[in-house]
Amino acid sequence: MIERTPDAAGPKANPQSVIDGLRKIVGDRHVVTDPAELQVWGCDWTKIFAVDPLAAVFPGTTSEVSAVVKFCHENRIKIVPSGGRTGLAGGAVAGKKEIVISLNRMTNIDPVDRTGLTIRCEAGATTQAVQEAAAAAGLFFGLDLAAKGSCHIGGNISTNAGGLKFIRYGGMREQVLGLEVVLPDGTVLDMNSSLRKNNTGYDIKQLFIGAEGTLGIVTRATLRLTAKPRNVQLACIGVKSFDNILDILTRCNMAGATITAFEFFTDVAHGIVLKHAAGARTPFAARTPFYVILELEDAPGGGSVMEPLLEKFFEDETCLDAVIAQNSTQFKEFWGLRENITESLAAHGHVRKNDISLPVDKLAPFIKELEAEVAKAPKDIEVVLFGHIGDGNLHINYVGPKGGDKDAFQQAARQVEEKIFAILPKYKGSVSAEHGIGLLKKKDLKFSRSIDEIAFMKKIRAIIDPDGIMNPGKIF
Numbered sequence: 001m002i003e004r005t006p007d008a009a010g011p012k013a014n015p016q017s018v019i020d021g022l023r024k025i026v027g028d029r030h031v032v033t034d035p036a037e038l039q040v041w042g043c044d045w046t047k048i049f050a051v052d053p054l055a056a057v058f059p060g061t062t063s064e065v066s067a068v069v070k071f072c073h074e075n076r077i078k079i080v081p082s083g084g085r086t087g088l089a090g091g092a093v094a095g096k097k098e099i100v101i102s103l104n105r106m107t108n109i110d111p112v113d114r115t116g117l118t119i120r121c122e123a124g125a126t127t128q129a130v131q132e133a134a135a136a137a138g139l140f141f142g143l144d145l146a147a148k149g150s151c152h153i154g155g156n157i158s159t160n161a162g163g164l165k166f167i168r169y170g171g172m173r174e175q176v177l178g179l180e181v182v183l184p185d186g187t188v189l190d191m192n193s194s195l196r197k198n199n200t201g202y203d204i205k206q207l208f209i210g211a212e213g214t215l216g217i218v219t220r221a222t223l224r225l226t227a228k229p230r231n232v233q234l235a236c237i238g239v240k241s242f243d244n245i246l247d248i249l250t251r252c253n254m255a256g257a258t259i260t261a262f263e264f265f266t267d268v269a270h271g272i273v274l275k276h277a278a279g280a281r282t283p284f285a286a287r288t289p290f291y292v293i294l295e296l297e298d299a300p301g302g303g304s305v306m307e308p309l310l311e312k313f314f315e316d317e318t319c320l321d322a323v324i325a326q327n328s329t330q331f332k333e334f335w336g337l338r339e340n341i342t343e344s345l346a347a348h349g350h351v352r353k354n355d356i357s358l359p360v361d362k363l364a365p366f367i368k369e370l371e372a373e374v375a376k377a378p379k380d381i382e383v384v385l386f387g388h389i390g391d392g393n394l395h396i397n398y399v400g401p402k403g404g405d406k407d408a409f410q411q412a413a414r415q416v417e418e419k420i421f422a423i424l425p426k427y428k429g430s431v432s433a434e435h436g437i438g439l440l441k442k443k444d445l446k447f448s449r450s451i452d453e454i455a456f457m458k459k460i461r462a463i464i465d466p467d468g469i470m471n472p473g474k475i476f
């Protein structure tokens, strides 16, 4: 145990003793205490919460993670696990003198198992690095998201990330076969097998998927790979109404198409991307109110599935316009129209983001209610919609003018958002499809989870982390 100063704000141990203790474990170079650097390491993409960690630590191995956590546990020092810091719910924010444990140095990826179709990596490997390792072995990793170059596999697991290919491959939960986790007392729990079948009691690893770092630190994982998708075709489709989007989805389903992505955005979102994303251009001569990004696999024996479908959509005016990507440059350009929305919004003005989900068949009535609420919103709040609509996942973004007062905007947007969240229980929807609860949506958990469910989750957390040191204040 180290020296204590009972009156110290934050950790009960003397801050300098804490830093010295951490340096002994990971080496001087791997403990950051510079205030400017801590502002970066104690933060995620939300950038609306106060950031004030005591230090950021960069262990290089699972044993070091375990030793750091054990040290924090013995000294009752609170921990914030940190990945690529692309989270959109404030889950990786350290605002109360916590120790940030970053997995940034733990990026190893083992050789791909082509027979078992698995890949094993450390939690700090980026999503893109895992995608590339799979591709180099002639295989495919099914999670994809616009933040792939920065976000970590550990962060993906801890947020149960969804992303652009969820409709075909599922979210992160579906990719995880095994996990290694450091528990809040420093114990290393090795559940990192590559078994596909294992009915031997509770599947404990599932608890840590989507736990937002509140139950332990993910250090390694074994992930599922698949064969590469058959020649995929990509179309950008312009439509008049939201109903047209759902009609296209239904008809793709009924045609037996293998949909690998089904995304949508409004023309407002499109305009913002064209304004802010370098090199973005619209593929259409005339703009339309909504757009669909539809990605399909070709038929097993070859031959386009996309073209006959689009012909029918044109014939009965389900779509106003549509363009199929003809080469890899166009492929990237079309995807860019969707993937650049989040960053373009950030450049455009103040943003408050919602990430709701609904049963797909309830989207249309929900959208009508949403439009009615939005019509009552203050005029300087622009509502921008996009999302993984094929999964029932709608990103609602409230955008305020760049020069305006940030706090006043957040408060005004919060009022609109609360009204929209209040519609969700009627449709059994969720306030978070994929970004998580973090700090941002703690008050809103009640819209998606019953009192009994929340009490049960709290019980589980108290068993695993009785001293409350792991990512305190997140989720509830």
Ligand SMILES: Cc1cc2nc3c(=O)[nH]c(=O)nc-3n(C[C@H](O)[C@H](O)[C@H](O)COP(=O)(O)OP(=O)(O)OC[C@H]3O[C@@H](n4cnc5c(N)ncnc54)[C@H](O)[C@@H]3O)c2cc1C
Pocket: 044, 045, 080, 081, 082, 083, 084, 085, 086, 087, 088, 090, 091, 092, 103, 123, 144, 145, 146, 147, 150, 151, 152, 153, 154, 155, 156, 157, 158, 159, 160, 161, 162, 163, 164, 212, 213, 214, 216, 217, 218, 219, 342, 343, 434, 435, 438, 471, 474
């Ligand atoms: C441009 C952009 C596009 C995005 N698109 C999508 C999308 O399509 N789908 C989607 O789901 N999300 C999306 N996100 C959100 C974000 O990328 C995901 O939530 C991602 O999974 C977070 O990973 P990260 O490594 O950045 O985690 P961080 O932000 O660092 O952390 C997220 C949470 O996980 C915890 N954590 C991180 N690493 C660990 C670990 N090793 N062990 C335990 N806990 C840990 C943190 O404490 C925190 O609670 C997007 C974000 C951006 C900026």
